Amino acid sequence: MADFVGAVDQGTTSTRFMIFDHGGNEVGRHQLEHEQILPKAGWVEHNPLEIWERTTAVVRTAMNSRGLSASDLAALGITNQRETSVVWNRRTGRPYYNAIVWQDTRTDQIAAALDRDGRGDVIRQKAGLPPATYFSGGKIQWILENVDGVRAAAESGEAIFGNTDTWLLWNLTGGVDGGVHVTDVTNASRTMLMNLETLDWDDELLSFFNIPRAMLPQIRPSSDPSRYGVTLPNGPLGGEVPLTADLGDQQAATVGQVCFSEGEAKNTYGTGNFMLLNTGTSLVRSKSGLLTTVCYKLGDAPAVYALEGSIAVTGSAVQWLRDQLGIISGAAQSEALAAQVEDNGGVYFVPAFSGLFAPYWRSDARGAIVGLSRYNTNAHLARATLEAICYQSRDVAVAMEQDSGVHLDVLKVDGGVTANKLCMQLQADILGVPVSRPVVAETTALGAAYAAGLATGFWKNTDELRQNWNESERWSPTWSDEQRDEGYAKWKKAVQRTLDWVDV
Numbered sequence: 001m002a003d004f005v006g007a008v009d010q011g012t013t014s015t016r017f018m019i020f021d022h023g024g025n026e027v028g029r030h031q032l033e034h035e036q037i038l039p040k041a042g043w044v045e046h047n048p049l050e051i052w053e054r055t056t057a058v059v060r061t062a063m064n065s066r067g068l069s070a071s072d073l074a075a076l077g078i079t080n081q082r083e084t085s086v087v088w089n090r091r092t093g094r095p096y097y098n099a100i101v102w103q104d105t106r107t108d109q110i111a112a113a114l115d116r117d118g119r120g121d122v123i124r125q126k127a128g129l130p131p132a133t134y135f136s137g138g139k140i141q142w143i144l145e146n147v148d149g150v151r152a153a154a155e156s157g158e159a160i161f162g163n164t165d166t167w168l169l170w171n172l173t174g175g176v177d178g179g180v181h182v183t184d185v186t187n188a189s190r191t192m193l194m195n196l197e198t199l200d201w202d203d204e205l206l207s208f209f210n211i212p213r214a215m216l217p218q219i220r221p222s223s224d225p226s227r228y229g230v231t232l233p234n235g236p237l238g239g240e241v242p243l244t245a246d247l248g249d250q251q252a253a254t255v256g257q258v259c260f261s262e263g264e265a266k267n268t269y270g271t272g273n274f275m276l277l278n279t280g281t282s283l284v285r286s287k288s289g290l291l292t293t294v295c296y297k298l299g300d301a302p303a304v305y306a307l308e309g310s311i312a313v314t315g316s317a318v319q320w321l322r323d324q325l326g327i328i329s330g331a332a333q334s335e336a337l338a339a340q341v342e343d344n345g346g347v348y349f350v351p352a353f354s355g356l357f358a359p360y361w362r363s364d365a366r367g368a369i370v371g372l373s374r375y376n377t378n379a380h381l382a383r384a385t386l387e388a389i390c391y392q393s394r395d396v397a398v399a400m401e402q403d404s405g406v407h408l409d410v411l412k413v414d415g416g417v418t419a420n421k422l423c424m425q426l427q428a429d430i431l432g433v434p435v436s437r438p439v440v441a442e443t444t445a446l447g448a449a450y451a452a453g454l455a456t457g458f459w460k461n462t463d464e465l466r467q468n469w470n471e472s473e474r475w476s477p478t479w480s481d482e483q484r485d486e487g488y489a490k491w492k493k494a495v496q497r498t499l500d501w502v503d504v
């Protein structure tokens with residue numbers, strides 16, 4: 001009898017493997033970082049072979065450290081950084097090019113061109129996304145246009161595309177010896193190529209990017225009782241385990257936070273921030289700069305959709321304080337430094353390092369620190385950085401309320417930055433609603449495990465999963481309404497200062 005479910009979380013900076021029991025408790029884990037390849041300003045790449053190698057290593061190490069074997073796992077789920085695009089040869093298993101990462105801005109001209117002739121509106125309507133460098137479509141087009149021999153191979157189906165979920169599923173199920181070429185609806189909904197209503201690749205959208213259908217994976221549910229495949233005895237698990245879940249990491253975190261009802265939302269604070277609001281089985285089209293995306297599809301049940309506010313730079317702004325400015329030696333130190341001062345001392349920092357994502361979608365923006373006087377210190381800048389994380393989340397929350405009419409009574413949070421208690425207190429103050437963090441903070445891997453276990457009957461239904469959610473900490477607002485309004489008005493003014501800075 002298998003007592004556990006495993007989940008691979010292939011993220012932007014690292015890959016983890018986590019093992020959970022029936023109560024949703026962590027039983028084992030291992031995590032390894034991979035290289036961030038930065039060939040030019042604005043370009044961000046990963047080596048897909050390194051990601052596969054790290055995945056096999058974390059799986060083996062976590063299983064061995066707990067003395068577990070494949071027969072101990074009822075199912076395996078995959079969750080992944082979304083949009084990051086790999087094109088490889090299905091005969092040799094070799095990538096044609098490094099994975100082009102979601103943060104990469106090399107396709108800005110492709111994105112800008114889409115909006116010049118009306119194609120952008122078709123993409124908004126059919127795919128629920130604004131044309132932007134963020135999504136996979138332009139990245140695939142760039143590889144097809146810039147790497148020798150790929151286009152002909154793609155037309156014949158020899159060169160195939162996938163986000164990192166697809167790449168790992170293909171490798172886990174045999175690779176060149178018959179690996180499956182599949183993805184799920186949530187990942188497909190981030191490409192600008194899938195029609196949100198049909199949940200299939202859309203020929204008109206494919207034509208905008210000149211992408212052959214033959215190179216695209218089959219789109220499947222996020223939790224699939226008919227399983228995508230099984231792991232192989234000669235693979236990292238050393239035996240057969242059904243692969244029954246695949247979903248993008250932010251959607252997985254929404255599942256891990258058990259946001260199964262319409263109107264429930266979570267906000268994940270990692271490299272960037274991603275707030276998702278479950279909108280049920282109806283498509284809500286944003287008028288306020290949010291994305292419409294698939295939240296999950298559990299087996300044959302209808303797809304559930306979400307509104308999403310994606311913010312490119314939050315935790316990575318803290319890394320910038322550490323790596324580029326050197327004013328802290330580790331991310332956690334941002335809390336102590338910011339706590340040295342009572343407030344931001346008039347300083348606002350808008351970390352628009354790669355333009356602004358939701359709700360602005362301005363690729364012409366660049367970062368700005370405003371309101372400086374001679375009085376200010378590193379501590380004010382650290383505090384302004386934490387506040388920037390929170391103000392960007394308020395921008396998204398405001399847009400969400402406008403689009404959905406849902407006013408959040410409490411914000412469920414998770415992700416690396418939520419270890420920063422001052423930041424979470426500031427979030428409650430800036431938003432004016434309580435902020436709540438669960439006991440199991442690794443909601444992304446947990447959500448993938450939940451989706452995998454639901455497919456095999458390890459968990460009976462979503463009600464059973466709800467029982468596993470427990471609050472560990474809650475922060476309540478302490479600012480007056482006047483203080484909150486004044487701070488937010490200054491933030492909006494600071495955002496204006498970043499716009500129209502570079503020519504796109």
Ligand SMILES: Nc1ncnc2c1ncn2[C@@H]1O[C@H](COP(=O)(O)OP(=O)(O)O)[C@@H](O)[C@H]1O
Pocket residue numbers: 011012013014269270271272314315316317318319331332333334335415416417418419420
């Ligand atoms: N105590 C902290 N205070 C502020 N930021 C933090 C803290 N701990 C981690 N971070 C930030 O959290 C991010 C990592 O979180 P994680 O959820 O692992 O992200 P990802 O999944 O995007 O790799 C990093 O950008 C780091 O700067």
Ligand SMILES: O=P(O)(O)OC[C@H](O)CO
Pocket residue numbers: 010011012013080081082083102248249250270271272310
């Ligand atoms: O890998 P993360 O946690 O930074 O998440 C990245 C997002 O999926 C990008 O859309």
